[in-house]
Amino acid sequence: MVSERPAGTFTRQLSLGEALDTEHIEAAYDAGVLKLHIPVAEQAKPRKIEIKGGKKELQS
Structure with missing residues (x-):
């Protein structure tokens, strides 16, 4: 098996x-x-937010 790659400058x-x-x-x-590792910024990462409920229950 032969594998060829073009030579030269690439952009x-x-x-x-x-x-x-x-x-x-x-x-x-x-x-x-060429391998790139590009991390996601901290402010863009998903995060969990606790939601505190009141004592009243909703009536339907």
Whole structure:
């Protein structure tokens, strides 16, 4: 089996949105493969919020 990859300079631009932590992006290049790790920003992560109820019950 033969696998060929084109040689030269390549450019790729991606639009990923605004909810990413751009200060902690990591990139690794190995055997012709570029891997990116782009974490989600803390403020964009889902979180649980406790909802406290009153003592009255609703009547239907």
